[in-house]
Amino acid sequence: MDQAFEEVRAALHSVWNRRWLALAVAWGVCVVGWLVVALIPNSYESNARIFVELDDVLSEQLQIAGEGKQELVKVRQTLASAVNLEKVIRATRLGEDIRTQPEMQAAITKLTENIKVESTQDNLFEISATIGKGDLSDAANAQLAQQVTQKMIDIFREENVAGARGEVADTIVFLDEQLEERKQELEAAEQRRMAFEAENPELIGGTATVSTRLTNLRTEMRGVDADLAAAQSALAAISGQLASTPRTMIVPGQSGGARGALADARSQLAGMRARGLTDTHPDVQSQQRQIALLERQAASEGDGNYGSPNPAYTSLVSIRAERQANLQALQARKAALQSDITAMMAAQASEPAVAAEANRISRDYEVLKTKYDELLKNREEMRLRGDVQTERSALQFQVIDPPTLPSAPASPNRPLLLIGVLFAGLAAGAGTAFAMGRLRAGFNTAESLERALDLPVVGTISRSMTAARKTRERLRMKQFAGGIAALCGLCVVLLAIEFIQVGTIA
Incomplete structure (x- = not known):
C-alpha cells in the first residue's frame, strides 16, 4: 500500500514539474475539441401522435371488421419503405440538390435512420423525424423536420383512405371483367344444354x-x-x-x-x-x-x-x-x-x-353456374364494402398532436460535449506530462532510487531558493492558475453562448 502511494505521489510530482507542458497540451486539445463540437450541426426532432379508430359498427355488421387492422398493419410496415421515403424527399427541401439515382438512394438510406414509427398503444402511434443538415440554419432544420413529419402523416392518410378505396375500385373492375367472361361461358353452356335436351328429352339433367x-x-x-x-x-x-x-x-x-x-x-x-x-x-x-x-x-x-x-x-x-x-x-x-x-x-x-x-x-x-353466382356475390360484397369505406371508413384516424416545431436541438448534447472536451484536455495534458517524465531517466523519491539501485541511500538534499526565486515562482504559479482559470472560463463562455443560441432559434 505504501509503495502504491509512493507511485501516485511520484506521478503527481512528475506532472507538476511539467505543468506548463500539461497546460499547453490541455489548451491545444480543448481548442481543437471545441472547434470540432462547434462544427457538428444541430439535429432537430419533430414529433406527432395519431389516434387510429379501428372499431366500426357498420363494418362489423358487414363482417369486414378485420379490414381496418389488416390495413393498419400493412401501412405501419410499409410507411417507412423506400417508395414512401422518396415521396417525402421529393416533396421537401431534402430533394433540392439530388440529381442522380445514387444520390437519391443515399438520401433514402439516411432518412430511414432518422424516421421512427412507433406504436405506444394498440391504436396510438407516434411519428418522429430528426433532421440535421450542415448547410442549413438551425431554424431551417427545425422547419424541415416539421415538414417531413407532416408529409409522413399525409402518406399515412393516403395509404389508409385513398389507397384502400383505390384497391376496392380496382377489385370491382376486375370482378366485373371476370363476371362478363363467366356470363358468356354460361350462356354458351345453356345453349348446348337446351340443344341436347331438345334432342334427348328423356335425359334432361343427365x-x-x-x-x-x-x-x-x-x-x-x-x-x-x-x-x-x-x-x-x-x-x-x-x-x-x-x-x-x-x-x-x-x-x-x-x-x-x-x-x-x-x-x-x-x-x-x-x-x-x-x-x-x-x-x-x-x-x-x-x-x-x-x-x-x-x-x-x-x-x-x-x-x-x-x-x-x-x-x-x-x-x-x-x-x-x-x-x-x-x-x-x-x-x-x-x-x-x-x-x-x-x-x-x-x-x-x-x-x-x-x-x-x-x-x-x-x-x-352446374360448375359454371356456381362460379358465376360466387363471383356475383363477391362483387356485390366488394361494392358494398367500397360504399362503406366511402361514407364511413372502417379505419379512421385523428391527429392528436400535430407535428411540432422543435425549439431545442435533439442532438448533439453540446453542453455535455463541451464539458467533456474540457476534462479530456486536462486529462491529455496530465497524461502527456506523465509520459514525458517517464521517458527521462530520473528518480522522484529516495525510495525509488533505493529500489532501482538496490543500495542504501544515505540522505537527500533539500531544495533551497533565494527570495528572488521565490518571488518568480509565485508569479509563475499565478500565471499557471490564470491559464487554468482561462481555460475553464472559456468553457463557461462557450456554454453560455450555446444556451443563448438554443433559446433564440425558434
Whole structure:
C-alpha cells in the first residue's frame, strides 16, 4: 500500500514539474475539441401522435371488421419503405440538390435512420423525424423536420383512405371483367344444354337426374301399389255388404208370402258367401235349391204382395261404383308409371354415350353456374364494402398532436460535449506530462532510487531558493492558475453562448 502511494505521489510530482507542458497540451486539445463540437450541426426532432379508430359498427355488421387492422398493419410496415421515403424527399427541401439515382438512394438510406414509427398503444402511434443538415440554419432544420413529419402523416392518410378505396375500385373492375367472361361461358353452356335436351328429352339433367327421377318413379309405384291393394280390399268389402242387403223392403201390414221368404233366403245366402263359403258347400247348395223353389212360388203368387225400394241398397251401389272408378284410376296410373320406368331404363341401357354426354353437359353447366353466382356475390360484397369505406371508413384516424416545431436541438448534447472536451484536455495534458517524465531517466523519491539501485541511500538534499526565486515562482504559479482559470472560463463562455443560441432559434 505504501509503495502504491509512493507511485501516485511520484506521478503527481512528475506532472507538476511539467505543468506548463500539461497546460499547453490541455489548451491545444480543448481548442481543437471545441472547434470540432462547434462544427457538428444541430439535429432537430419533430414529433406527432395519431389516434387510429379501428372499431366500426357498420363494418362489423358487414363482417369486414378485420379490414381496418389488416390495413393498419400493412401501412405501419410499409410507411417507412423506400417508395414512401422518396415521396417525402421529393416533396421537401431534402430533394433540392439530388440529381442522380445514387444520390437519391443515399438520401433514402439516411432518412430511414432518422424516421421512427412507433406504436405506444394498440391504436396510438407516434411519428418522429430528426433532421440535421450542415448547410442549413438551425431554424431551417427545425422547419424541415416539421415538414417531413407532416408529409409522413399525409402518406399515412393516403395509404389508409385513398389507397384502400383505390384497391376496392380496382377489385370491382376486375370482378366485373371476370363476371362478363363467366356470363358468356354460361350462356354458351345453356345453349348446348337446351340443344341436347331438345334432342334427348328423356335425359334432361343427365344420368344423375334420370337416376333421381327413376328412383322417384319407383317410390311412387310402391305408393300406387299400396293404394291399389287398399282400393281392391275396399271394393271387396262393399261388394259383400251389397250382396247381403235386399233391394226392396217389405211394407208393414202386407203379407210376406213367397216373396218375403225369397228375400230372407237370398239374404242368408249372401251371408254364407260373405263368410267365405263356396258354391260347392252343402249349406250353400241347399240354400240355392230353397231359393229356386221360392222363386217359383213367388212367380205363381203374382203381384198380390210387393216391397218398396231399399235406400241402403241404393247407397251401397253408389259407393261401389265410386270405389270401382278409383280402382280403375289407380290401375291406369300404375300402367303409366311402369311405362315411364321401362322407357328410362331402356334409354340408359341402349345409349351409354348419350348418357355420358348428358352428364358432362349438366356437370359443366352446374360448375359454371356456381362460379358465376360466387363471383356475383363477391362483387356485390366488394361494392358494398367500397360504399362503406366511402361514407364511413372502417379505419379512421385523428391527429392528436400535430407535428411540432422543435425549439431545442435533439442532438448533439453540446453542453455535455463541451464539458467533456474540457476534462479530456486536462486529462491529455496530465497524461502527456506523465509520459514525458517517464521517458527521462530520473528518480522522484529516495525510495525509488533505493529500489532501482538496490543500495542504501544515505540522505537527500533539500531544495533551497533565494527570495528572488521565490518571488518568480509565485508569479509563475499565478500565471499557471490564470491559464487554468482561462481555460475553464472559456468553457463557461462557450456554454453560455450555446444556451443563448438554443433559446433564440425558434
